[in-house]
Each structure stands twice: as C-alpha cells, then as structure tokens.
Amino acid sequence: MSTIARTQTPQGGRTRRAILEKAVDIASAEGLEGLTIGRLATELSMSKSGLIGHFGSKEELQLAVVETAREIFLESVVMPAMKADEGAPRLLGLCSHWLAYARAERFRGGCFFSAAAAEFDGRPGPVRDRIVQLMREWLDGLEAVISDAKRLGHLHRDVDAKQLAFELHALEMGANWAFQLFGDREAPARAHRAIRERLAAVSLLLVEQ
Template sequence: MEDGRKARGQRSREAILTHAVSLASVDGLDGLSLGRLAEVAGVSKSGFFAHWRDKRQLQLDTIDRARRQWVEHVVSPALRHPSGLRRLYALHQSRLRFYADGVLPGGCFFFAAQVEFDDRPGPVRTEVARALTDWLGLLRGEAEKAIELGELRDIDPEQLAYEIEALGEAAVIHIRLLRRDTALPHARRAVLQRLRAHATDPSLLPED
C-alpha cells in the first residue's frame, strides 16, 4: 500500500515537472506561478504544496526534469549511431528534430533559461550553466573521438563544439522570429558542410 502511494506521488511529481518545463520554455523559470502550474497540471494546490513549498526548489527540479527530457529526446537517439563523426552529427540532428517536433511550446527550455539567468548569480544559474557545460562537453568529446578515430582532421574540437552549439541556438531564435521553413535546414546544412570539409571520409555523412 505504501509503495503504491509512493509510486503515485512520484508520477504526480513528474507530471507537474513536465508541465513546468513547458511553461518555463515560454514564461521563464521566474514566470512559474505555483497556482497556475497546479491548475495546468490538474492537481489541487494542497497536493502541489505536498511536493514543493519553495519556488527555488521547484526551479531546480524543473531544470533537472528538462535535462532528463533533453537526454530522452536528443542524446539517447544519437547514441544509437557509432561514436565519433556520425554521432556528433546525429546529436545536432536530434536537437533540430526536437525543435521541429514542437516538444516544447517555447522551443527550447535551456535557451530561455540561459537568457534569463546568465547574469543572475545563484544555484539556478549554476545548474543552467552546468547543463550547458555538459552538453558542450558531449559535443567536444565526440569531436575528440572522431579525431582519435581518424575521421576528422585539422580542427579544434572545442571550437567545433562551440560552433555547433551556436548554430543550434540560432535555429531556436530564427524558428520563433523569422522563417521556420529555412531555419532548421540552414542550421543542419551549416554543420554538415563544416563536418564534411574536415572529414577524412565524407561518405560517412549525408551529401546534403
């Protein structure tokens, strides 16, 4: 009986956090109203406060849920590709697919959070920065593996990771403000051309 209640409580908590990630992708983490979130998630305020009595902890838990969502939708599909050049490109592709599928109404939780907290010291900023650092580290690590495997040459893996991240962020902005029909193809093609230019065997990647 106790295990059943605990499992239901955990499911309820996860459902609330999933709604929180969606809302924060539009309104920001500071825009998370406890009352509104309880309403959107379909739980009573008393049930909501059983999970969180502190907005800061809600923000931190929302970041953690967004990280796990990113792993599920972006990282895990890319891990099915061989490590190195092909996985590096697959990570970029998965990210663009995440945006194309409209998983979040605001496009990207982490882009919104970075803009919101980049100059606001504290634990929330620390966790947002850690998520970005981990993502850049993953991109850099796959670039380093591609160099080690002899798949890439004459390229700085840290610089390459920065460029791939910058193009992903540009896609988020252009999708929302400019032309959705060209933003994703441009971001995909820019990274593809960059990788093919330094690939020892371009046939490992699509031509276009």
C-alpha cells in the same frame, strides 16, 4: 526510521511527475520565473498549497524543472545519437537529433535550455549554477565526441575541438532562435546545411546524407 529500506512513496509520485511535465512546458515559453505556482496549479486543477507541497519552495520547483528538462533532453537527443557509431556519425547524430528536437516543439517554447540560459545568465543562485553546469556538460560532451572523431581519423587532426563545438552549438541555438521568434520553419534546415558543410570541410570521410 526503523527499517533501512523505506517503502516507495505511494503511487510512485505520479502527481509530481505530471506537475513537472506541465511546468517544463510552461517554463520553456514563459521562462522559469514567469512560471507561476498559481498558474501551474490552475492548469492542473490543483490548489497552490497541494502543488508546492511536493517541492517545498518555488526555487526547489525550478531546480526540479531543470532536472526534468535534462532527462527529456537526454532521451530525445543524446540517447538516440548514441546508437550511431562513434566518431563523425555520432557527432552528426547529436546535431541532427538536436535540430529535430527543437523543430518537433517538444515544448511550447522550443528548447528549454536556450530559454533558461538566456533568462538566468544574469541572476545568481543555485538555479543558474545548475544550468551553467548542464550547459558545460553539453559543450564538453560535444567536444569529446569531436575528439573521438579525430582519434578515429574521421576528422582532420588539426581540428580545434573546442572551437568546432562552439560553432556547432551556436548554429543550433541560431536555429531555435529563428524558429521561435519568426516561426521560420526553414531555420533548422539552414542550420543543418551549415553544420554539414562545416563538417565536410574538416572531414576525411564522405559525410552521409
């Protein structure tokens, strides 16, 4: 109140971080609604009240879980892909890292956002709004990278960026779907093959690997 720069919250919110790590894991498998405060507290050997004290309400916990999943997605998929050169290499990098991330089972239930989007597409509220916003950002990002590739002469200039982004994203989700539902370990490779051939058909460069 007195000083402008408040002291950092003690121990840097380690408990909060541990809660969220476990929560994303559970939510990817059981859903954000199936994620229960009691269940989460038990798995962390905490009390329900001590746990929810970090967030205030279940809805705010869910929102924090979404943010955490976003951070993990960014560092698992987007940041590694950004090391690749602009244009087609970066586009292929985004797709490859996405498939690797889904295949690596970073979370128990596969891609968090595939599950969350399906769960909340029919439930209004701030959680849904945030998920929609993040998915929109992802698709817009894909589209922007495709446009870059066109500008750089990597892809044909008559490629419909929005259309191609839709198709690539659909193939990625299809891979996660088959991997999770059937345990089909070949699904990511199938999606990767489809993506490579789809890009090769509109590419002006040799598609590497």
